[in-house]
Amino acid sequence: MFVWFSELNPTVQALIGGLFTWGLTALGAATVFFFKRIDKHVLNMMLGFAAGVMIAASFWSLLAPSIEFSEQNGQIPWLAPAVGFLLGGLFIRLLDFVVPHLHLNEKHEKAEGPQTQFQKSTLLFLAITLHNIPEGLAIGVAFGAASLGLGEASLIGAVGLAIGIGIQNMPEGAALAVPLRGEGMSRTRAFHYGQLSAIVEPLAAVIGAGAVLLIQPILPYALAFAAGAMIFVVVEELIPESQSSGSTDLATLGLMVGFVVMMILDVALG
Template identity: 55%
Template sequence: MIDLFKEMNPVMQAFIGTLFTWGMTALGASLVFFVKGANQKFLDSMMAFAGGVMIAASYWSLLAPAIEMSAEGPVPNWVPAVVGFLLGGVMLLWIDRLLPQMDTDKYLGDIKDNKAKNRTALLVFSMTLHNIPEGLAVGVAFGALASSGTESTLAGAVALALGIGIQNFPEGTAVSMPLHRDGMGKKKSFMFGQFSGMVEPVSAVIGAVAVIFIEPILPYALSFAAGAMIFVVAKEIIPGSHEKGNVNLASISLMLGFAIMMTLDVALG
């Protein structure tokens, strides 16, 4: 099996690698099926946990790699991170203002509260957006094999896909649980949760095919996704987890989510 994988085209290797990362996202999202009769405190804590996961992922999965990739670039290494980060926040601000004018009932009709509906839409969008540059990164790593093709480069690409896949487990949970908390059914919450990882195989193939063109803009794309996620956490996730008065529990849960995601990112980085 391993020898067969080594002999595959780098594009196919990238696709298979991100099928794993998508599967881990779906596995994390599936935890929503095991929540039975959860009370408001538990649901608020899970929403705050999601915020902690997103904050940690924004730095260790997105901003730190973006800064590292920019070290040999034509501009100071902090420039792509700052530019992409701020643009991501501006993009989400624009989308937040646009959402009330959009008909979201087709997909989010089972969430009755309009504020929760907007929060749900922003959460799903930002987490999906965050997975696009991760998929591109895997695609670029495998696509580079076409020019180098060394054993060590293949091992690095596989390790990257493995690391992102394991990190995607809590991220899938971070989408499905808050959606269920806001009134969405378990099946639909799972579908949206796993959908956030579905973009990775597509973007990985694009990255592997267009490795020469994608690599220079990757730091900006990673930072853009980080800015979008931080905007959602600051505007929707933290205030939402405090709505019912469970402030201390939500704060502890956010720190726990941050600590777990930080541990995964650093240990697998």
């Protein structure tokens, strides 16, 4: 099975990886058919877990290979990773400015971005969708890097990254769908919003892989760009949300568990 997968075009591999993470988001959102509410302590742990996975993936799967590629190409080892990392954070900040959205646990009047008449459910959906973009890019860049056969990048490592991001997408899907159900939305509609928030991941994955394959010199920048975008989302959104309603110790433990799970996946498979 894996031999068949390894022979596919990297953009197709990235698409499959993105569809996989989207599918696990849908699986998480499907919990709305069984639960109307999630205990806030459990929700905080879930968000912390997602943050831990993204932090670990940002270093082991993205920044470390970026540094190694820069060294192999005779560049200043830290330059491309530093520039790409900062550009990734600036990219998400720009999206925050231009896309109206609302973070979990916030009231409608706390919506960020341009003023709009969107309902709270739409704003919550846009917020989750925003931070799924860098996850999709990370998957695509990882598969693109693996196809070039450079440094630490490997197809197994890219698959491990997709698995890790998919695992953390499950609680994200639930974290969006179940609260929407708790506010009175139908189960079917809440599920629809929850799973649809990750539809950008397959598209972003294809874009990431295609960009790396077309312009190979941008690879160190692209890897660090995805890392910077994910870290921005973690610090600006996931960690504050996981700590916003008490049970900060549980949220922190969730982060540490998520970090260890992704670290194990990356080291064992990469």
